[in-house]
Amino acid sequence: MERLVIHSEKIADRRAFLSICPFGALELDEKGEVVINAACRMCRICVKNGPPGAAVMENAADAKAFNAADWNGIAVYAEQEAGKPHPVSLELLGKASELAAVSGERVIVLICGENAGDAAESLRYYGADEIYVYERAELKYFRAEPYAAVFEHFIKGTKPSSVLVGATPYGRQLAPRVAARINTGLTADCTALEMGEKGDLVQIRPAFGGNIMAEITTPRARPQMATVRYKVMNAPKRRETPVGVIKQRRVSDNALVSGVEIIEVKPKPAEMYIEDVDVIVAAGRGVKKQADMNMIKELAALLGGQAACSRPLAEAGFLSANRQIGLSGRTVRPKFILTCGISGSVQFTAGMSKADVIAAINTDSKAPIFRVAHYAIIGDLYQIVPEMIHKLRERKKAVTR
Ligand SMILES: Cc1cc2nc3c(=O)[nH]c(=O)nc-3n(C[C@H](O)[C@H](O)[C@H](O)COP(=O)(O)OP(=O)(O)OC[C@H]3O[C@@H](n4cnc5c(N)ncnc54)[C@H](O)[C@@H]3O)c2cc1C
Ligand code: SF4
Missing domain, CATH: 3.40.50.1220 (TPP-binding domain)
Structure with a gap:
């Protein structure tokens, strides 16, 4: 992870330097030193436009080096309900197959829930090489802590280089928790994904109120995590014959403990979205x-x-x-x-x-x-x-x- 460091001693005109930041994130402290406040968006304009060495991006001391060769595979979190995969899972599988064709990696799927096995079987027709199934009664309903624990177990066990999650209400709760647990980055609501050189996932999404398309990479951590909204990617056609190996996995009972108790589930009246x-x-x-x-x-x-x-x-x-x-x-x-x-x-x-x-x-x-x-x-x-x-x-x- 990188952080922005200001070297005030390299700035001759400190007041002029403050005006470089378009977000008002630079200010003077009581000693007249330039400091960064919470408005900083890490846009790096001060790095580019300030005096040489005044503002620099430095590696945080706790950043751990990773070996790219240890991480392989484009993983998809397949959301499912009552044994049926959410359509966004198929769209992500289609994108994962495209990315994997460029990087030469395998496509792997994580699926969890009480009847996850049924959904896993249907995903074999959509291009996954390996489908990891965590099927437990405790996972019947989505609860953030056990699902995040299962996700972490999956990532540590399979070490995928990229992880794609649907930006559904559940996916939006899960992905940031998982990214924080494994100390990696996450780009939310990507509208396009491309495979760059050396397996770098280019995560493209609108930024600054939609006025620019930002290309975001995760060069110093793995896996590279992105969420993608429903209907943004194309779902692949169902194949005639199934491919992909189903692998059952288990987590410890401790991992399934949650502070949330589901007392009752009331289905909403069917609605056309x-x-x-x-x-x-x-x-x-x-x-x-x-x-x-x-x-x-x-x-x-x-x-x-x-x-x-x-x-x-x-x-x-x-x-x-x-x-x-x-x-x-x-x-x-x-x-x-x-x-x-x-x-x-x-x-x-x-x-x-x-x-x-x-x-x-x-x-x-x-x-x-x-x-x-x-x-x-x-x-x-x-x-x-x-x-x-x-x-x-x-x-x-x-x-x-
Ligand atoms: C971070 C951010 C996120 C945003 N997200 C969204 C979003 O998700 N969705 C969204 O819609 N906006 C979003 N906006 C707002 C967006 O910028 C626009 O303000 C908004 O889309 C304008 O809506 P509009 O086209 O209905 O209104 P206007 O821009 O006011 O356009 C009205 C149009 O109607 C035409 N018109 C007027 N009278 C008639 C008539 N009688 N017959 C025919 N045409 C007529 C006018 O010529 C005009 O072109 C977002 C903005 C920001 C900053
Ligand atoms: S990185 Fe961007 S937002 Fe942060 S202080 Fe520099 S110019 Fe301002």
Whole structure:
């Protein structure tokens, strides 16, 4: 691990040096020495733009050297429920196989739970070389401590060079705990992963509010850990014949102890999530009133899809937060999406640009949404959406006649 060290003695004009930091993370202490405060984002601008040797990245004393040859394999944490793998696990397996083809490593899978064996069997059709199964009644429900202990046991036993975890509610709880236990880095919500030279995993994700794509590596620790959201990667096709060896593993009873007791599990009523639908009609700030969402919902229903929205509308309560598309919302890949009154900020398009067909309605012909749209409808949504509804109703009537 690296840390930033400031050598005040090498700085002639200390006040001028403070202004180099765009985040206000440099200040003078009572002795006039330059110190770093909690606002530091480790952007290294002070290292590059300061006087030579004034700000330097140094290895922390506790950083342990690792031998890359000891770490081999692209590992996937396969989340499962009632013996069925979560679809994000298949998407990660597809990516792991691509990465492994470049680095010449094996693909290994960790799966745990009460009926993990059933899910493990189905994963043999998706390209894993080895599937490590931890099947225990204590792992029936997700609890962070025992799951993290199993994960740690898996990593210490298999020593994978990279570990991919789905950025699901469970994956988001688990991955940072595991990374902290084994003293390695973690990049959350990657939108792309590439295999670099010498097996370095290049973890790509939006940064600074989505305005840049950061390429992050973990050069001084193993494994290299990344979480990836559902629907970001492509799931591989199911193979005709199974491959991959299933290996049963056990942890000690102590590792399964948890401070959390599950008293009752109440399943939520079945709900269709916007990630899972083929057609989406998404509303943005061009929709002025909550009541106007009715026409968006009706259009979505006539097209056999669901309504979604940009962040300002979710914040205004026009739709629930789980219908927000974008960087801080959901990533969707429908067959067809129609955006209505959405400008097309990078933060919005980060969540929908991989849809098969994109159509956009906007009064502004220069709106950035038209850069990603396949079909541009320049005009007022308050005229176009009712017209579409009218035409679709007419067509429906004609079909049912
Ligand atoms: C860290 C961060 C994360 C973010 N995450 C997200 C996210 O996940 N999702 C998200 O959506 N945003 C996100 N944002 C906010 C984002 O930057 C934009 O502010 C937001 O996407 C704008 O939403 P909008 O397109 O609905 O509104 P606007 O940008 O205001 O666009 C409204 C559009 O409607 C058009 N319009 C107006 N009236 C009509 C009409 N009658 N007919 C047709 N068109 C009309 C206008 O021409 C305009 O283009 C995030 C921002 C930050 C900093
Ligand atoms: S690394 Fe970046 S954020 Fe930290 S003190 Fe230097 S310039 Fe500021």
